[in-house]
Amino acid sequence: MAMVGKPISGRVSDRIGRKPVILAGLALCTGVLPLVALTTDFVALLVEGAVFGLGMAIVTPSTNALVADLCKSGNYGAAMGVFGTIWDVGEASGPILVVSSSPSLEISKPPRPTSQLLESWRS
Numbered sequence: 549m550a551m552v553g554k555p556i557s558g559r560v561s562d563r564i565g566r567k568p569v570i571l572a573g574l575a576l577c578t579g580v581l582p583l584v585a586l587t588t589d590f591v592a593l594l595v596e597g598a599v600f601g602l603g604m605a606i607v608t609p610s611t612n613a614l615v616a617d618l619c620k621s622g623n624y625g626a627a628m629g630v631f632g633t634i635w636d637v638g639e640a641s642g643p644i645l646v647v648s649s650s651p652s653l654e655i656s657k658p659p660r661p662t663s664q665l666l667e668s669w670r671s
Contacts, residue, residue, distance in 0.1 A: 549598055553605025561610040566617065573606030611635075 561569040580599045587593045612628070619627035 549601035550605040550608075553602050554609045557606040558609035558613065561613055566610045566614040569610040570607055570614070573603045573610070576600075576603030576606065 557569055557573065577600055580596050580603065584593065584596050584600075587596060612631070615627050615631045616624060
């Protein structure tokens with residue numbers, strides 16, 4: 549999805565603006581992510597993963613372009629470095645914070661429909 553989505557969404561963000569494209573990609577990710585935990589069909593899980601990947605492919609080039617738009621000329625490397633670090637820290641710490649902030653979640657046990665799907669796929 550990323551190979552197809554990123555060039556197209558980058559061009560769209562050049563034409564209509566960064567923020568609407570970023571919000572559309574985030575809305576797509578937000579809409580599909582809760583479905584992953586409830587999915588009991590492997591094919592549906594693949595489709596949800598593809599839709600989430602498309603949402604990320606929409607967000608990524610637009611956020612990088614927005615950073616480039618906002619930083620001063622000559623500081624692109626530093627701005628991209630800081631942005632990349634913040635993005636990576638968010639991706640790494642987000643799941644950890646969610647699991648640690650909810651006492652009903654256990655790291656060793658995925659949500660029930662997903663765990664059933666994974667168990668049936670293994671056998």
